[in-house]
Each structure stands twice: as C-alpha cells, then as structure tokens.
Amino acid sequence: MKKQAVGFKFALVMLLLAGAVVTFVSFSLDAKSQDAGEKKKALFVWGGWEGHQPRQCIDIFAPWLEDQGFEVEITKSLDSYLDAEKMERLALIVQAITMGQITPQQERGLLAAVRRGVGFAGWHGGIADSFRSSTEYEFMVGGSWAAHPGNIIDYEVNITNHDDPITKGLTDFKMHSEQYYMLVDPNVEVLATTTFSGKVLPWIEGTVMPVVWKKLYGKGRIFNITLGHTAEDFNVPQARELVKRGLLWAARVPGAGNDPVQTNPYLPLLK
Numbered sequence: 001m002k003k004q005a006v007g008f009k010f011a012l013v014m015l016l017l018a019g020a021v022v023t024f025v026s027f028s029l030d031a032k033s034q035d036a037g038e039k040k041k042a043l044f045v046w047g048g049w050e051g052h053q054p055r056q057c058i059d060i061f062a063p064w065l066e067d068q069g070f071e072v073e074i075t076k077s078l079d080s081y082l083d084a085e086k087m088e089r090l091a092l093i094v095q096a097i098t099m100g101q102i103t104p105q106q107e108r109g110l111l112a113a114v115r116r117g118v119g120f121a122g123w124h125g126g127i128a129d130s131f132r133s134s135t136e137y138e139f140m141v142g143g144s145w146a147a148h149p150g151n152i153i154d155y156e157v158n159i160t161n162h163d164d165p166i167t168k169g170l171t172d173f174k175m176h177s178e179q180y181y182m183l184v185d186p187n188v189e190v191l192a193t194t195t196f197s198g199k200v201l202p203w204i205e206g207t208v209m210p211v212v213w214k215k216l217y218g219k220g221r222i223f224n225i226t227l228g229h230t231a232e233d234f235n236v237p238q239a240r241e242l243v244k245r246g247l248l249w250a251a252r253v254p255g256a257g258n259d260p261v262q263t264n265p266y267l268p269l270l271k
Contacts, residue, residue: 039071040091040251047076047097052125054096056231061094061243068248078102081109090118092251098125099132107134114140115218119250123228123243128182140217141224142185143210148178150200155179157211157227157238161191165257166214166223166245173238180226181209188213189260192225192242212242214249214260221259223250 044062046054058074066072070092073080078097080086082105090113102110114120120127120140129145131137138144158172179194181204192212198205215222223246227239234240248256 039069040253041089042070042072042092042094042247042251043080043086043090044072044074044094045076045078045080045097046074046095046126047078048100048130049098049125051230052096052098052228053230054098054126057123057126057228057234058094058096060231060234060240061247064244065247068253070251078106081106081113084109084112087113087118088116092119092121092247094247095120095122095130096126097130100130102131102134102137107131107137111136111140111217114220114222117219117252119221119223119247119252120217121223121243121247121250123225124178124180124233126228128180128224128226139185140222142188142213142215142217142222143182143224145180145226146183147181149181149196149204150179152177152229153179153200155194155197157192157194159192161189164191165255166212166242166249167191170238170241173236175227175233175236175239177227177233178229179209180211181207182226184210184213185215186264186266187262188215190263212246213263214246214257215262216259221250221252223247 042065044058046058048054062072062074087109125145127141128143154174154176156172156174159167159170161167179196181196188210190210190213193208194211196204196207196209211227212225225242225246227233234243245256
C-alpha cells in the first residue's frame with residue numbers, strides 16, 4: 001500500500017508539472033502566433049527627463065517584444081501621434097516620457113487611437129507623470145504621480161491578485177527605489193500595492209498604494225506600473241516580469257488576460 005501511495009503522489013506531481021509546462025508553452029505560442037505579414041505592431045515613444053533613463057529602459061523591453069513576434073518602432077518624436085494611418089495599425093504604444101509637453105493635436109491623436117483599441121503601457125513616470133497640464137491624458141492613464149517620500153528607500157511590493165495572468169505565480173518582493181505616492185482613479189483594477197511605513201511622513205503611515213493597475217479607456221487597454229525609476233529597477237525579476245506581461249496584456253495577446261474589473265475601493269462605503 002505504501003508503494004502504491006508513493007507512486008500515486010509521484011504521478012500526481014508529474015501531472016501538475018506537465019500542466020504548468022503546457023500552460024507556459026501555450027502562452028508563449030499565443031504571443032508569437034501572428035501570420036507572416038500580420039505581426040502586431042508596437043510603437044515605443046521616449047523622451048522627457050533623462051534621469052529616468054527612458055531609452056535604457058526601452059532597450060530592455062523593445063528587443064524582448066520583437067522576440068515575441070512584434071514589429072517594433074522606436075521614436076523620440078510625439079509627432080508619431082499625429083500620423084493617423086500609423087496609429088490605426090498599432091496594437092500597442094509604450095511611452096517613457098516623464099514630464100514633457102504634448103500639443104493638443106498630438107494628444108488628440110493619442111487619445112483617439114487608444115479609444116479605438118490601441119493598447120497603452122508604461123512604467124514609473126513614463127506615463128503616470130507625463131504632460132502634467134493634460135487632464136484628459138491623466139484620465140486615460142488612471143492615475144498620476146504626487147510624491148516619492150524619502151526618495152530612494154527600501155520598500156516591499158505586495159501582489160494582491162494572484163489569479164490574473166499578469167501576476168500569477170509571482171511573489172511579494174523588495175525594491176530599493178522611489179516609492180511612488182499616486183493619485184489613482186477608483187475605476188482601475190489593482191494587481192499589486194505597496195504600504196507606506198510613515199518613517200518619512202508620519203501622517204501617511206499605513207497608506208496602501210497601488211503599484212500595478214490595468215484599466216480601459218474606450219476600447220484600449222491601459223497598463224501602468226510605478227516601478228522603474230531607472231533601468232536598474234528591472235534587475236528585480238518580478239519587476240521585469242510584470243512589465244513584460246503587462247505589455248502583452250495591453251496589446252491583447254491571446255492568453256495574456258481579460259479586460260479589467262474595477263477595484264472601486266469606495267463601493268463598500270455604500271453598504
């Protein structure tokens with residue numbers, strides 16, 4: 001009987017491992033399943049404050065996205081947002097521009113493309129601290145940067161949704177970087193958070209702040225992660241993996257996840 005039990009347990013473990021491998025292979029194949037000439041197109045747009053190393057960060061993810069079967073273009077010009085024909089063909093825009101300025105015409109081109117269904121994704125200040133005077137842009141992103149108390153500090157990121165494909169299998173992890181205090185739209189779906197200790201600003205002790213979220217703007221999927229102060233942040237495996245999965249999700253790669261379900265933290269107040 002003991003031998004039979006051991007044999008059963010071994011078979012069960014092997015079956016579970018096989019299932020995990022099949023799932024991983026299936027997801028990878030889905031990301032590369034575009035027919036010849038029908039590759040998904042991604043536009044990387046960078047600029048703004050150089051302290052956030054926008055080009056260095058893009059150089060981490062653009063080649064990887066090409067490996068997933070995407071056709072990738074990298075530009076430093078927001079005039080790409082004026083090219084309606086180009087924007088129509090895109091599956092994904094990845095922006096890395098902290099602060100900076102966008103003209104009304106450029107903004108209209110970007111917003112229209114996302115409303116039609118183009119994905120929009122980025123990290124740290126690259127999308128959530130861009131174009132500070134453009135309120136409709138901030139509404140699209142779902143949040144904006146407010147502060148980073150203590151500047152570069154040690155803190156923890158907590159995965160709050162363990163079922164979503166963007167976070168599935170990832171564990172909580174430590175960062176040594178800026179801990180972003182955000183102004184966040186309650187309409188987003190939060191996937192990971194961080195908690196402020198209050199050591200720098202005692203009045204925010206215990207504040208739980210979103211780190212990773214996804215949302216819709218029209219038909220377009222928005223993915224934001226507040227990590228990525230510099231390229232070094234992405235030496236943390238979980239941080240790098242979250243961005244990779246978020247880009248695929250925003251581009252609507254099959255298997256990368258469904259449309260968001262809003263976290264809406266204020267809803268319980270009505271009950």
